[in-house]
Amino acid sequence: MTNDQLPTKPILLLLCLILLTGCFGYPQFLSYPFDTGGRGLNSPASELNPQISGRYIVFTSDRQGSQDVYMFDTVTRNLVDLPGLNSLDTITSNPSVSLDGRYLVFVASREGYKAIFLYDRETHQSRNLTANLQREVRNPRISADGSRIAFESSHNGQWSISVYERSGQPVNLPRVFQ
């Protein structure tokens, strides 16, 4: 009898361990504090178009009454200030950020005119990347190294993809993209 009972203990222990690891299994959802004051990742208003790059998450929210771009630092768990990015007379959307958090691209809409802007967090300056492009533009994405920007542009309602260097120089793509 004692010989039969002996192996059950490690088996039970093993089963318990398996059950316990199941509780902490991956993939799992991370919980960031829900802040009604608007300083967190989520707020009572809606949050749209999140993009993660390293420690930063950029997104759009209308938590302060108008649609603005926000940047959340997952390490300090706070919003990062973006001075000069959001202004009162423009609607900003679809942000994308580089890995070091220095460069952001986004769509700025003013009086119905949309353009893609590149924001530099060191100089706090925004530059219009598509000023010379007589097309409707949307959905910009910057590569994590900050070297290139891809976006959609429309000619007669037909959407195609363009890629620019950060300097604003278009990258040569085959005809299928144009």
Added chain:
Amino acid sequence: MKKSTPKFWLQRLLYWSLVFALIAVLGSCTTNDIPLGTTSLNSRYTEQQPALSGNGRFLAFVSSFKHSQQLVVYDLQEQKFIPTPGLNPQSTVAESPSLSYTGRYIAYLKSDQGRPVIALYDRTSQQSQILTLMYRYWLRNPSISPDGRYIVFESASRGQWDIEVLDRGPNTELDIPNGAAVEAEKTNDQ
């Protein structure tokens, strides 16, 4: 002997017809790459939802032609499309792509029994897996971190669009550039 000759002839014809049939079948096996250089301003091609790999080399996007839609990956350096077998299943549509640093991981949205789920394609193993199988809420717009460990997306769990962060865990094979220090990538200790 006399009887076997006509039989042999028939067998030989049958043999050759089989060979030709096989060649014809093989010839019809074209790759599913979208044809290059056939577009004009009035073509029915559209390219949408671009995503760049972290190093800026690969471009993933949704290409539509007539009524079919495909998720494709283009190499900007070699100027050619990258084969991604198993990324576009016949039954569902893959969309909203997002790439990790060297383009190893592709996070995208697909439909699983009429419900949107986030799937992850690993170009190394050429396998796709669903990450949000047990997730009950409506979701959209996934974005993968350059190292491939975290995925953020919009979730309707609170009745409006909010942001959720999914952690693939510390055992995830990170997609970091060659020669980079591991410390350069942050580890979000939870």
